[in-house]
Amino acid sequence: MSVTRSRDGLTGYVTLDNPPVNAIGRAMRAGLMEAVAWAEAEKLDRVIVTGAGKVFAAGADAREFDGAPLEPYLPDVLDAIERSFVPWIAAINGVALGGGAEIALACRMRIAGPRAQIGLPEVTLGVIPGAGGTQRAMRLCGLETALEMIAFGKPLSARAARDAKLVYALEDDPVEAAFMVNTEELLCVVPTWELPPPEMDAAAFAAAFAAVRAKLAKRSAGQVAPMRAVDVVEAGLSMEFAEAMALERSTFLELKGGEQSRALRHMFFSERAAKAPAGLPAAPELTQIAVVGGGTMGAGITYACLSLGLSVVLLETDSDGVDRARHNIDALIAQGVKRGRLDDSGAEALRARLVVSDDYDAAAGAELAIEAAFESMAVKKQIFAKLDAAMSPDAILATNTSYLDVDEIAAGIKHPSRVLGLHFFAPAHIMRLLEIVNGAQTSERALATGFALAKLLKKVPVLAGVCDGFIGNRIYTRYKEEADILLIDGSTPWDIDEAMEGFGYAMGPYEVQDLSGLDIGFANRRRQDASRDPNRRYIPIADRMVNEGRLGRKASVGWYRYPGGGGKVLDPLIEDLITEEARFAKVKRREIGADEIRERLVLAMVNEAADILGEGIAQSTRDIDLVTVFGYGFPRWRGGLMHYADTVGVAQIVEKIRALEVVDPVIWKLSPVLADCAETGVALADWSKPG
Ligand code: 3HC
Numbered sequence: 209m210s211v212t213r214s215r216d217g218l219t220g221y222v223t224l225d226n227p228p229v230n231a232i233g234r235a236m237r238a239g240l241m242e243a244v245a246w247a248e249a250e251k252l253d254r255v256i257v258t259g260a261g262k263v264f265a266a267g268a269d270a271r272e273f274d275g276a277p278l279e280p281y282l283p284d285v286l287d288a289i290e291r292s293f294v295p296w297i298a299a300i301n302g303v304a305l306g307g308g309a310e311i312a313l314a315c316r317m318r319i320a321g322p323r324a325q326i327g328l329p330e331v332t333l334g335v336i337p338g339a340g341g342t343q344r345a346m347r348l349c350g351l352e353t354a355l356e357m358i359a360f361g362k363p364l365s366a367r368a369a370r371d372a373k374l375v376y377a378l379e380d381d382p383v384e385a386a387f388m389v390n391t392e393e394l395l396c397v398v399p400t401w402e403l404p405p406p407e408m409d410a411a412a413f414a415a416a417f418a419a420v421r422a423k424l425a426k427r428s429a430g431q432v433a434p435m436r437a438v439d440v441v442e443a444g445l446s447m448e449f450a451e452a453m454a455l456e457r458s459t460f461l462e463l464k465g466g467e468q469s470r471a472l473r474h475m476f477f478s479e480r481a482a483k484a485p486a487g488l489p490a491a492p493e494l495t496q497i498a499v500v501g502g503g504t505m506g507a508g509i510t511y512a513c514l515s516l517g518l519s520v521v522l523l524e525t526d527s528d529g530v531d532r533a534r535h536n537i538d539a540l541i542a543q544g545v546k547r548g549r550l551d552d553s554g555a556e557a558l559r560a561r562l563v564v565s566d567d568y569d570a571a572a573g574a575e576l577a578i579e580a581a582f583e584s585m586a587v588k589k590q591i592f593a594k595l596d597a598a599m600s601p602d603a604i605l606a607t608n609t610s611y612l613d614v615d616e617i618a619a620g621i622k623h624p625s626r627v628l629g630l631h632f633f634a635p636a637h638i639m640r641l642l643e644i645v646n647g648a649q650t651s652e653r654a655l656a657t658g659f660a661l662a663k664l665l666k667k668v669p670v671l672a673g674v675c676d677g678f679i680g681n682r683i684y685t686r687y688k689e690e691a692d693i694l695l696i697d698g699s700t701p702w703d704i705d706e707a708m709e710g711f712g713y714a715m716g717p718y719e720v721q722d723l724s725g726l727d728i729g730f731a732n733r734r735r736q737d738a739s740r741d742p743n744r745r746y747i748p749i750a751d752r753m754v755n756e757g758r759l760g761r762k763a764s765v766g767w768y769r770y771p772g773g774g775g776k777v778l779d780p781l782i783e784d785l786i787t788e789e790a791r792f793a794k795v796k797r798r799e800i801g802a803d804e805i806r807e808r809l810v811l812a813m814v815n816e817a818a819d820i821l822g823e824g825i826a827q828s829t830r831d832i833d834l835v836t837v838f839g840y841g842f843p844r845w846r847g848g849l850m851h852y853a854d855t856v857g858v859a860q861i862v863e864k865i866r867a868l869e870v871v872d873p874v875i876w877k878l879s880p881v882l883a884d885c886a887e888t889g890v891a892l893a894d895w896s897k898p899g
Contacts, residue, residue, distance in 0.1 A: 211239025212260075213246060218253040219387055220246070220294070224311075229266035230259045232307045234278045236269075240285045240311075247294040254394060256386040257315065258299040259308075264324065267306025270333060270473055273464050282307050282339035283457055286314035290399050297389065299382035300324040300375065305363060310337060313344040316397045317389065318375040319382040320366040326374055327363025330460075331428075333476060334469030334845065336437035338460030340400075343444050343452045347403040349374040351413070355420045355441060359434045360427070401449045417442055430712045431845050433463050467855055471847025475837060478830045478848070482668045484659035485827075488652050491660035492602070498523060498571035499578050500591050502533020502564065505608060506580035508636030510562070511540040515550075515637065516664050519561040521571040530564050537562065540637065568598035576657055578630055580608040583731065588612065589620050596621040604657040606630040611677050611732060614647040625651035628658055631678060633839045634724075641839035642667040643678050668838050673825040676736070680835045682820060683813050683849070688729065689875075690812035691717045692747035694805055696790050698797040701767040702778055707805035712843025717809075719776065720841075721750075722766035730754040743874050749789050811865055814853045818879035818892065821850075829854075829893045854891045862886040 210226040210233065222243045224230040247255045259265055268282060289296050289311070298304070298312035300320045309326045312318045320326070328341045336342060337358060346354035349372040357364065370378045379385035408416070420438055428434045440459050444452035463469050496519040499510045510520045514537075522537070524530045541558055544550040550558070563570055571577060577595050581587055588607060595605050605627050607617050618627035629645025642665070644658040655671070662669035672678040677685055691704050705716025721729060729750060740746070753759075753766065760766035761773075768776035790797050813836075820826045826835075833848020846852040853861055861882060868876040885895050 209239075210236035211243060213239075213243050215250060215252065218251075220250065220252040220255040221383075222255055222257040222296075223260050224257065224265045224308075225260035226269075227261060229263045230261070230308065231266050231269035231271075232282065232311075233269035233272055236265075237280050237282055237285050241280045241288060244285075244288045244292050244294075247296075248292060252294050253391050254386070254389075255294055255296045256299050256383055257296055257311065258301050258383050259304075261302070262323065263302040263308075264298070264300045264304035265308025265311060266303065267308050267329070268338070270476065273333075273335075273469070273473060277461065281457075282310070283453060286310060286339050287401075290314040290316075290401055295394050295397070297386040297394070299386045300326065300366075301382060303327070303363070306330050306333075306337065306341070307339050310339040310341045310344070313348065313374075313400060314340060316399060317386070317394060318369075319377050319379055319385045319389075320369055320375040321382040322366055322378070322380060324366040324369070324375075324378075324382070325363040326366075326369045327361065328357045329361035329363065331359065331361045331431070331433045331437055332472065334431075334433050334466065334472040335460050335463045336433055336440060336456065338457055338464075340453060340456070342437060342440045342456045343405075343449060344400045345374070346406050346441060346444075347400055351406040351408065351416055351441075355416065355438065358437045358441060359420050359424055405445050413445070429709075430843060432466065432468050436463060468845045471851055471855070472845055474830075474847045474851050475833070475844050478834055479668055479838075481830070482670065482834055484656060484663075484669070485671065488656040488659065491653070491656035492575050492604075494518060494575050494657070494660060494664060496521065496574040497576050497578060497661075498574040498595070498599070499580060500595070501579065501581035502529065502536055503580070504536070505632060505634055505636055506578075507533065507536035507540055508634060508638075509578055509580055509608070509632055510537055511544075511558075512637040512665050514558040514561055515544070516666075517561075518664070520563070521574055522562065522564045523568055523571060524564065524566050526566050530566055534564050537564070568594045571595070572598055572600065574599060574603060576604045576606065576661065578606045578608055580632075583609060583612065585612055585616060588617050592617055592621050592627070596623075601626075604628070604654045606654075606658065608632055610681050611735070613676075614645050614674050615649070618647050618649060624649040626654050628654045629672070629674075629678070630658055630661070631672070631680075633680075639839065640666070640668045641680070641835060642669050643672045643680060643835065643839075644669050645672050645674060645678055647674055668834055670831045670834050671827055672831075672835075673823070675820075675823070675825050679817075679820055679826045679832060680839045682825070683816050683832075683836065684840055685732075686812050686816040687809055688717055688721075689747075690809050692749060693745065693875075694800055694808060695749060695786055696747050696793060696795050696797075698800045699805060700783055700786070703800070703802070704805055704809075707802040708809065710802060711806045711810070712846060713841050715841065718767035722760035722768055722770075722776070725760045725762055726750060726754050726766055727759050741874060745872065745875060747789075747793075749786060752785065752789065807864065808868070810849075810852070811861060811868070813849055814861060815865055815876070815879050815882065817849055817853075818881040821892070821895065822879060822881040822897070824897065829895070850892050854893055858882060858885040858892060859889075 212223045214221045295316035298315040298318045303325045304312050305327050328337045330337050353372045369375045424434045497513050498521045500523045513520050524533050541555050614629040618624035628650045631643035633639035642662045701718035708716040758765050764770045769779045817832050826832050829850035832850045836842035836849040837844050865878050
C-alpha cells in the first residue's frame with residue numbers, strides 16, 4: 209500500500225507510505241490519482257498530504273528508470289491534484305526531493321515542518337525534474353532560487369524554503385497547521401500553474417542565465433543534465449505552461465535513457481549497496497579508538513572519529529610528536545569552527561574526548577587501534593608489537609598503509625587474526641572511501657569491526673585483498689606509469705592534465721602529484737626497485753624531479769611552478785628536462801593528442817582493474833567503481849571505471865589493448881578477464897570467476 213487515505217469531517221488525509229523513503233513508484237502514482245477522485249466524490253474541502261515516517265517523499269522511484277514509463281505518469285497525477293476543485297495542502301514532514309518536491313509544488317499550499325527539506329536533485333541522477341519542477345518552482349520562489357535548486361540539485365532547508373516563499377509557513381506540526389488553515393483563505397490561493405512566470409527585464413534575465421551557466425561550466429563540466437535543465441527553465445519563460453511542461457517531460461525522458469543518467473543511477477545504488485558482506489558476525493561496540501601517528505592522516509582519522517562521538521587516544525613517539533599531533537588536531541577543530549561545522553561547545557566536547565600520549569598503555573581500553581604512521585615496514589612492525597603488548601587481546605589492530613603487505617605486518621604479533629587494513633584517503637575526515645583490507649589471517653570479527661567503523665564514520669566501505677596498493681593505489685600506480693610513458697614519448701604534464709580534466713577529473717595526474725608531494729611516489733618506486741621486472745620500461749623523469757628538489761607545491765616547484773605559494777604556472781624548464789631524458793633514452797618524441805592520452809590512460813587503468821578483479825583483490829566491478837570515484841576522482845557521471853569500460857564495450861577495449869600489446873607486450877599484457885569477457889560476450893559487470 210503506497211498511499212493511505214482517511215477523512216475527518218470535510219478534511220481528507222492522504223499519506224505517502226512506501227518505506228523506507230516513500231519513493232514514488234507506479235502504485236503511489238495510481239494511489240494519488242485515486243485520492244484525487246475520492247476527494248472530489250466525497251466533496252471534501254481540503255486534502256492534506258504528508259509522508260509516513262521521517263520523509264515526505266524521496267522522489268520518483270529510480271528503480272523504475274530502466275524501463276519504459278508506466279501509467280499513470282507523475283505529471284498527469286500532479287496536474288489532476290493542481291486542477292482539482294478540492295484544494296490540496298502539502299504538510300511537508302521531512303525531506304521532499306525530486307518528484308516528492310514536485311507533489312508539494314503542485315499543491316495549493318505548502319506547510320513545512322522543522323525537519324523538512326525541499327530540493328530538486330534530479331541532476332545528480334543525470335536527469336532534470338520531470339513533473340513540473342522546472343516550471344512551478346520559478347513561479348513560486350523566483351528565477352534565481354529556482355535555478356540554483358534545479359541546476360545544482362542542492363535542497364533548501366525548511367527555513368530557507370519559507371524565506372524563498374516556496375512554502376507558506378513553517379510549523380512544528382505541519383499536518384495540524386494545514387488543518388487549521390481558513391477555508392476561504394485556502395480557496396483564494398491561485399494554483400501554481402496559473403501564476404505568471406517570474407518577471408525581470410531582459411538584461412537581468414540574461415545576467416541570471418549567464419551566471420548560472422558560467423558556474424555550471426566550472427562545477428559540472430561534461431555533464432549534460434544541468435545545462436539542459438537551465439535551457440528548459442529559460443525556454444519555459446516564453447511558453448504557455450502546458451507547452452513548457454511538455455518540453456520538460458520530453459527532456460526528462462530523453463536524459464533518463466541516456467548514458468550519464470544510467471551511470472549516475474549506478475553510482476547512487478552502488479553507494480547504498482556498499483555494506484558489510486552478509487554473514488559477518490556482530491562487531492564489538494566501538495566507543496574508544498586508538499590512533500597511532502598524529503600527522504596529516506592520523507589527525508584526519510582522529511578528527512573524523514571524534515566528530516562522530518567516539519573517544520580517541522592518539523599515540524605518538526615522544527613529547528615533540530605529542531605537541532605536533534595536538535597542534536594538527538587543534539587546526540582541524542579550528543577549521544571545523546570556522547566553516548560552521550562546529551560551535552565552541554562542540555569543539556570543547558571533541559577536545560574532552562581526546563587524549564594525546566606517548567604512552568601506549570593509555571590505549572589499553574580501546575576496542576580498535578588504527579596505525580597511521582610513516583610508510584615503512586620496520587616502523588609499522590615496531591608499532592604493532594607495542595600495540596599487541598599494550599592492548600586487550602580482544603582489540604582489533606588496523607594499519608592505514610597505502611601499499612605495504614598487511615600479512616607481513618600481522619606476522620609479527622601473537623594473534624594475526626586481529627589485524628586488518630583500514631585504508632583511509634586524505635583528508636581522512638572528508639574523503640568518503642575506506643578500503644577494508646582482508647589479510648590472509650584476518651578474522652571475520654576484525655572485518656566486521658572495519659565495516660562497523662565505516663558505518664559510524666559514514667564512509668563508503670570497499671573490501672580489498674592484499675597486494676601492492678590494494679585496489680585503488682594499484683590502479684593509480686598503473687595510471688601514473690602510463691602517463692610518464694606518454695610524457696617521455698612526446699607529451700607534457702599540462703597536456704596530460706588538461707586531457708584528463710577534459711575527461712572529467714577535477715585534476716590531472718601531475719597536478720595531483722604536486723599537491724601530494726613527489727617524494728611519496730619516489731619512496732614507493734624505491735621500495736619496488738627490487739621486484740620490478742627488468743624488462744618493464746622505466747621512465748626516470750619523476751626521479752630526476754625529486755633529485756632536483758622539485759617536490760611539488762610544498763617546494764613551490766614541481767611539475768608546475770607555484771610562485772609565492774600561489775596558483776600553478778607552466779614551467780618551460782620541464783619541457784627541456786623531458787626532452788633531455790627522451791634523448792638519453794633514445795626516444796623520438798612525437799605529437800600526442802588529447803584523445804590518445806585519454807584513451808591510453810583509461811585503457812591502462814581498465815586492464816589493471818580487470819586483473820585486480822580476476823585475482824579476487826576486488827570482489828566486484830561495482831567495488832572498483834566505488835574506489836575510483838570516491839577515492840581517485842574518476843568522474844561519477846561516467847559511473848566509475850568499470851561501468852565506463854562496459855559502456856565503451858569490452859570487445860573494443862580488447863582490440864585496442866591488443867594493438868598496444870604488439871608494441872609493448874610487458875606493459876600491455878592483456879588481462880585474462882578482459883579476454884574472457886570479449887570471447888564470451890559477457891559484460892565486465894556480469895563476469896564471475898570460473899569454477
Ligand atoms: N528511488 C528508489 N530508491 C530510493 C530512492 C529513489 N528516489 N531514494 C532512496 N532510495 C532507496 C535507497 O536505494 C535505499 O535503498 P536500500 O535500503 O535498499 O539500500 C533506501 O531508499 C534508503 O536510502 P538512503 O540510504 O539514501 O537513506 P537516507 O536516509 O540516507 O537518505 C534520502 C534519504 C535523502 C531521501 C536519499 O535517499 C536521497 O537523496 N534519495 C534520492 C533523492 C533523489 O535524487 N530524488 C530525485 C529522484 S528523480 C525524480 O524524482 C524525477 C522526477 O522529477 C520525475
